[in-house]
């Protein structure tokens with residue numbers, strides 16, 4: 001099984017989230033490719049079994065600027081046969097805007113014929129040990145759903 005993990009980060013928290021996800025996938029013998037969002041074409045996801053996006057959230061719940069092309073292209077992709085998940089770090093200080101990039105990417109994936117592998121995860125700032133457990137379960141559920 002193959003997975004592609006696409007992350008966006010400014011200060012590193014979302015790369016930490018991506019790295020936990022990558023480790024969990026590798027521990028389950030999944031072959032993983034990890035790329036930064038501005039360096040990634042949506043077409044690349046057509047060749048994978050599992051696609052996971054890890055975005056930060058910025059001003060007033062907005063998407064990563066450097067990920068806007070990827071976000072727009074995602075709406076037009078046909079990802080039949082791909083199982084997806086979205087997990088991202090934001091900051092609970094922003095209350096109702098907390099982690100809004102996560103549901104926004106889930107909404108885009110829902111237009112692609114891809115299968116939702118697990119409910120989106122919002123992490124507060126840098127992932128801690130408890131977050132790592134949640135992310136491990138998230139990955140396990142995605143793998144299980146990708147097998148059926």
Ligand SMILES: Cc1cc2nc3c(=O)[nH]c(=O)nc-3n(C[C@H](O)[C@H](O)[C@H](O)COP(=O)(O)O)c2cc1C
Nearest residue numbers: 009010011012013014058060061090091094098099
């Ligand atoms: C100017 C600014 C605006 C932000 N706006 C939001 C926001 O609306 N919602 C949110 O959840 N986090 C917001 N954050 C917090 C970041 O999403 C959070 O620090 C995240 O962990 C950064 O991820 P990164 O380390 O991968 O860049 C904001 C941070 C900054 C500096």
